[in-house]
Amino acid sequence: MNFFEHQQRARQRTTLAVLLFILATLAIVAATNLVVLGFVAFLSVDPYLSPASYGNWISTHPRAILWTSLITVGLVAGASLYRMATLASGGSAVAQSLGGTLIDAGTRDPLRRQLINVVEETAIAAGVPAPQVYVLESEGGINAFAAGFSTSDAVIAVTRGTLESLTRDELQGVIAHEFSHILNGDMRLNMRLIGVSFGILVIALAGRMILRGLSHTRSSSDRGGQALLLGMAAGVTLVAVGYIGVLFTRLIKAAVSRHREFLADASAVQFTRNPHGIAGALKKIAVSPLRATLTSAESEEIGHMLIAERHRLFDALFASHPPILERIRTLEPSFDPSELEKIRLAPMTSGIPSPPAPAPLSQAAQLALLPLAVIATIGNPGAAQLTAAAQRRSDIPLALKEAAHSPQDALAVVLAVVLSQDVPTRGRQLAHLRTRIKLAPDALARLEALASHGTRLAPALRLPLLEIAFPALRQRPPEQLRALVVLVDELLRLDGWNEASFTSVLDYALGRLLRVQLAEALMPRAGRPAQPVLKLHALRSETQTLFAVMAQAGHDDERHARAAFDAGLRRLLPMAPPDFVVPSGWITTLDNALTRLDALPPAIKQALIEALVLTVAHDRQVTLGEAELLRVVCASLHCPLPPLVADASA
Amino acid sequence: MAGWIFLGVVILLLGFVIGLYNRLVTLRNRVKNAFAQIDVQLTRRHDLIPNLVEAVKGYIKHERETLEAVIQARNVAMAGLKAVEANPTDARAMQQLGGAETALTGALSRLMVVAEAYPDLKASQNMMQLTEELSSTENRVAFSRQGYNDSVMDYNNACEMFPSGVDVAKRAVPKVSFS
Numbered sequence: 001m002n003f004f005e006h007q008q009r010a011r012q013r014t015t016l017a018v019l020l021f022i023l024a025t026l027a028i029v030a031a032t033n034l035v036v037l038g039f040v041a042f043l044s045v046d047p048y049l050s051p052a053s054y055g056n057w058i059s060t061h062p063r064a065i066l067w068t069s070l071i072t073v074g075l076v077a078g079a080s081l082y083r084m085a086t087l088a089s090g091g092s093a094v095a096q097s098l099g100g101t102l103i104d105a106g107t108r109d110p111l112r113r114q115l116i117n118v119v120e121e122t123a124i125a126a127g128v129p130a131p132q133v134y135v136l137e138s139e140g141g142i143n144a145f146a147a148g149f150s151t152s153d154a155v156i157a158v159t160r161g162t163l164e165s166l167t168r169d170e171l172q173g174v175i176a177h178e179f180s181h182i183l184n185g186d187m188r189l190n191m192r193l194i195g196v197s198f199g200i201l202v203i204a205l206a207g208r209m210i211l212r213g214l215s216h217t218r219s220s221s222d223r224g225g226q227a228l229l230l231g232m233a234a235g236v237t238l239v240a241v242g243y244i245g246v247l248f249t250r251l252i253k254a255a256v257s258r259h260r261e262f263l264a265d266a267s268a269v270q271f272t273r274n275p276h277g278i279a280g281a282l283k284k285i286a287v288s289p290l291r292a293t294l295t296s297a298e299s300e301e302i303g304h305m306l307i308a309e310r311h312r313l314f315d316a317l318f319a320s321h322p323p324i325l326e327r328i329r330t331l332e333p334s335f336d337p338s339e340l341e342k343i344r345l346a347p348m349t350s351g352i353p354s355p356p357a358p359a360p361l362s363q364a365a366q367l368a369l370l371p372l373a374v375i376a377t378i379g380n381p382g383a384a385q386l387t388a389a390a391q392r393r394s395d396i397p398l399a400l401k402e403a404a405h406s407p408q409d410a411l412a413v414v415l416a417v418v419l420s421q422d423v424p425t426r427g428r429q430l431a432h433l434r435t436r437i438k439l440a441p442d443a444l445a446r447l448e449a450l451a452s453h454g455t456r457l458a459p460a461l462r463l464p465l466l467e468i469a470f471p472a473l474r475q476r477p478p479e480q481l482r483a484l485v486v487l488v489d490e491l492l493r494l495d496g497w498n499e500a501s502f503t504s505v506l507d508y509a510l511g512r513l514l515r516v517q518l519a520e521a522l523m524p525r526a527g528r529p530a531q532p533v534l535k536l537h538a539l540r541s542e543t544q545t546l547f548a549v550m551a552q553a554g555h556d557d558e559r560h561a562r563a564a565f566d567a568g569l570r571r572l573l574p575m576a577p578p579d580f581v582v583p584s585g586w587i588t589t590l591d592n593a594l595t596r597l598d599a600l601p602p603a604i605k606q607a608l609i610e611a612l613v614l615t616v617a618h619d620r621q622v623t624l625g626e627a628e629l630l631r632v633v634c635a636s637l638h639c640p641l642p643p644l645v646a647d648a649s650a
Numbered sequence: 651m652a653g654w655i656f657l658g659v660v661i662l663l664l665g666f667v668i669g670l671y672n673r674l675v676t677l678r679n680r681v682k683n684a685f686a687q688i689d690v691q692l693t694r695r696h697d698l699i700p701n702l703v704e705a706v707k708g709y710i711k712h713e714r715e716t717l718e719a720v721i722q723a724r725n726v727a728m729a730g731l732k733a734v735e736a737n738p739t740d741a742r743a744m745q746q747l748g749g750a751e752t753a754l755t756g757a758l759s760r761l762m763v764v765a766e767a768y769p770d771l772k773a774s775q776n777m778m779q780l781t782e783e784l785s786s787t788e789n790r791v792a793f794s795r796q797g798y799n800d801s802v803m804d805y806n807n808a809c810e811m812f813p814s815g816v817d818v819a820k821r822a823v824p825k826v827s828f829s
Contacts, residue, residue, distance in 0.1 A: 110778060117786035124687065125793035168785070273796075 013256045014189050017196065020255065024200045024248035025076050031241045032072045033065055040064075080199030087191055091148030091155035092132060094194075100134030100157045111163045118172050119156060125271040126179040131156050135163065138472065140405040142166065142285045145306045146178040146187050154182045165288065166281055173268050173278030180267030186260045193256065197249040204242025210235035265327055279331040286324045287344040396461050396468070397453045404469035407476060409450070411484060412443070413469045416450035417462050418488050418510065420495040426451070429491050436487060460624055462510055463631070470517060481518050488514055505553040505625035508587060509632045512594075516635050533599040536573070536608070542593035543569070543608070544578040546633065549586050550615050554626040560619060568615030572607060594636040605637050677805040684798040685734075691790040692731055692751065698787060699724045699758075702780050706761065709771040713764045720761050723754040751791075758784070 087093055092102070103112050116133060123130035131146070131154040139159035148154035156178050158171075166174065181187045214231050268278040329335050400416070403409035415433070420426045430448075473481065492507045533539060551565035562580045569577045583589045600608065612633065616626045703717060710717060730747035737743055762781075765771050772778075 108779070110782065113779065114782055114786075117782065117789075121786055121789040121793055124691075124790050125796065127797060172789075271793075 011185070013260075014192065017189070017193060017252050017256050020248060020252045021196050021200065024245060024252075025073060027244050027248070028076065028200065028203065028241060029069045029072045031244055033068050035237055035241060036064065036068050075202065076199045078199075079202035080195050083198035084192070084195035087194060090153035091146070091187075091191075092134075092153070094145075094147040094191075095132075095134040095155045095157045098136060098157070099138060100136050100155075103133045103135055114168060115158065115163060115171065115175075118168065118175050122172065122175045122179050122271055125176070126183055128154075128179065128183060131182065133157075135160060138405075138475070140401075140468075142281070142288050143306050144174050144178055146181045147191060148182070149188050149191055151182055154187060156182075161288070165284055169272075169274060169277040170281040170284065171277075172272050173274070173276075174281045176268035176271040177264045177278055179271060180264035181260070184260070184263060184267070186257070186264070189256065193253060197252065200245035200248055201242065202245075203238055204246055207235050207238025207240075207242050210238065261327065262330060265331060269331065275331045279328055279335070282324055282328050282331070283340060283343050286328070287340050396465050400450065400453045400465060401468060403450055404465055405472055407472045409446070410469045410472035411476060411480065412447045412450050414466065414473070414484060414488065414514065415447060415491070416453065417465055418491045418495075419451045422495075425495050429494050432490065432494055433487070436490070437483075462506075463513060463628060466510070466514060473518070485515050485518055505629055508590075509625075509628040512591070512632045513635055516632070532601060533596070534601060536600065536604050539593075539596055539600070540573075540578060542596050543572070544581065545583050545586070545589050545593040546597065546608075547612065547615055548580060548582055549590050550612060550626065550629060550633075551580070551618075552582055552586075553629050554616060554621075554623050555619065564615045564618035567618045568611040568613075571614055572611035594633065598637050600637075609634060609637070674805075674808055677801070677808050680801045681798070681805050684794070684801040687794040688791065688798055689731065689735065691787060691794050692727070695754075695784070695787045695791065696724055696728050696731070698780065698783055702761075702784065705774070705776045705780055706765060706771065709768045710764060716757070716761050716764050720754070720757045723750070723757040726750045727754045755788075 095102075103116060105116055107113055107116060112135065115135070119133050120130045128151045131148070131151075134155055134157035136157055136159045140161040141159055142162045142165055144156065144158040144162055146154060146156050156175065158174070162171065162174065181190070210231060214228060214235060265278055265282075269275045272278075325337060400413060404413045419429055433447075434444075473484075488511055492504075492511050495504070495507060536543065547565050547568050548561075550568075551561040555561040555564055565580045566577065597605075597608070609630075612630065616622060616630055699720060703721060706717065727747070727750040730743070730750040733743045734740070734747045765777070
């Protein structure tokens with residue numbers, strides 16, 4: 001079949017969809033009329049009104065039937081037209097409504113650069129203009145879709161998980177699959193389907209909204225109670241009638257889009273001349289823990305546009321995609337499902353950068369600790385960092401990782417990470433939690449389940465986990481986030497986090513990083529000092545505090561700490577290095593110092609961090625405490641530093 | 651009456667020939683356009699090479715001749731591209747360009763093998779970007795070559811098949827493939 005025949009097929013499928021749509025509307029109209037009749041029978045005081053006399057009633061009240069039908073049809077058609085109108089701006093509207101960010105074609109970020117390149121290459125292979133590219137940054141699953149009405153307003157969106165877990169060839173396969181949807185007219189069809197399905201879903205949606213609204217109102221008076229009951233009845237009826245629409249929507253999507261997927265897989269091979277790309281991607285989807293999930297609310301509506309769907313309870317009749325194993329077998333006839341087990345065990349990475357032979361950690365740590373090397377990595381993660389990050393990610397227990405991606409559980413993940421490893425302390429912390437927030441029993445159980453994972457989590461994985469949770473956290477309401485910051489501070493203080501000892505540097509780093517990042521998410525401009533301070537001498541005591549804390553954090557005895565302190569400050573302030581004084585109440589002092597140091601201009605910040613790295617590296621060993629403190633200092637000064645490869649043995 | 655029929659047949663025949671001619675012109679222009687696509691990508695590749703050489707120079711101490719070979723191959727390929735641009739339907743120039751590009755690909759892959767031996771170079775941000783751009787360009791060249799070959803095949807088919815094959819076969823653009 002050639003291109004025109006595929007387009008022709010797509011049109012025929014559209015006709016089928018329209019027929020099913022009309023059928024769905026008719027079914028809904030019939031159901032509505034039945035409800036009206038039932039209502040009449042219910043209200044009728046005439047005890048002799050038997051089912052046989054409904055016919056009488058209908059023939060005497062033709063108008064009632066007519067109006068019911070007209071209103072229902074009007075509602076369905078109006079909703080469909082409305083949804084289509086909101087989509088009129090094309091594919092970018094869909095991508096944005098799912099939280100996609102447009103990727104600038106000149107981006108320098110390696111993963112995004114690769115994506116843009118792959119899209120442009122495939123555009124050449126498919127002979128269509130390169131579409132706009134969106135990334136769904138907060139989605140960890142592997143999925144992608146194409147949307148738009150024509151090749152010129154088409155967009156391709158992929159999830160963050162796709163970028164991170166697929167190799168270049170696999171990404172190319174996925175993108176080529178999406179191009180097939182653009183080229184063969186499926187995309188246009190899919191956009192229409194969104195509009196159509198909204199029309200027949202609108203009744204169910206309205207019913208659900210009424211029920212949800214009612215569950216929030218409490219009414220005491222009798223009249224109110226009656227109204228409530230009436231409202232409930234109306235809501236339930238609407239949902240019941242609307243369910244016809246839900247069934248039909250699934251049927252339409254299954255009938256229309258299911259075997260377009262086989263076509264798209266075949267076209268992907270045709271464009272790339274490499275069947276293993278798309279097959280590899282499908283295998284990874286098949287074994288990926290997040291599967292092809294999208295967390296966005298609207299993903300229900302666009303499920304049929306995605307490259308793969310997560311199989312829910314409804315059976316094969318309603319699936320909008322063919323089973324994934326069948327798709328893989330079509331591409332690779334010799335495919336053996338036991339192969340998946342191997343893929344499940346191997347870490348999924350994009351292969352960017354190609355992982356070098358794992359160097360011994362301590363050597364890598366030393367390498368990373370030349371001041372210039374550290375400065376170069378700011379805002380610019382290199383190979384060692386990316387491999388280390390991928391490594392860390394795969395070390396985090398699956399349950400925690402999944403929870404960290406979900407907006408519902410992200411708060412609990414943060415709390416679970418903060419809870420102490422020490423059992424009595426943890427008991428006190430949990431008790432405190434119960435006094436502070438009202439927790440439903442199941443929420444508490446969930447938190448404890450997560451916390452049991454959390455306590456087994458190596459300390460080095462706490463900050464990375466927090467970072468994974470961050471996108472999901474940002475979706476929570478601001479007041480919850482504010483409360484979370486306070487709560488985390490309180491919990492940490494219960495865990496012997498005090499101003500006198502330096503053993504709790506890790507906890508400090510955790511708390512401070514959370515505070516800084518959440519504060520910025522809540523108010524991007526706040527927290528920045530209004531007045532820049534141009535001279536480091538003006539912040540002499542702050543600098544001294546910072547270096548003293550850093551020196552103390554990395555060295556047990558005072559002599560070594562003093563030497564490390566001097567090593568850093570002699571470089572920063574060669575004329576008059578300050579004396580080594582351990583601040584009393586270092587937590588508060590350091591907090592204030594960091595806030596004030598943020599007012600320095602970038603060039604001085606750079607010198608400051610270079611000198612700080614000298615202090616850290618003075619004894620040729622990086623403890624986890626030092627590495628994390630350095631990271632938090634950089635975050636507080638707004639110079640994002642990728643995780644240093646810490647010497648775990650130290 | 652017979653005169654009218656004759657006239658009708660002539661007009662039909664004329665229309666058929668005009669249609670045939672136009673189709674061939676369309677196809678030939680498609681070949682030209684497809685070549686223009688390759689041209690863009692090859693130029694892109696040639697432009698990338700000075701950056702690559704610049705990035706590698708600082709690290710590579712011993713294998714100077716590998717670097718020289720890349721520069722040499724690039725210059726030959728650029729000259730070949732210019733010759734083909736001047737005369738896109740010249741089969742010989744096209745073959746020469748194909749050969750030059752093959753040589754360039756070979757020289758580049760040898761350079762990449764050499765670069766493997768320098769972990770610092772491989773890990774450098776600049777080099778990773780260049781490698782990505784280079785492999786992207788290779789793909790672009792490959793994909794536009796597919797398009798070119800397809801359009802050449804369509805044109806050749808149209809020229810050689812009956813009826814146009816009878817007189818225009820000689821004008822066929824020879825199918826060229828480079829690798």
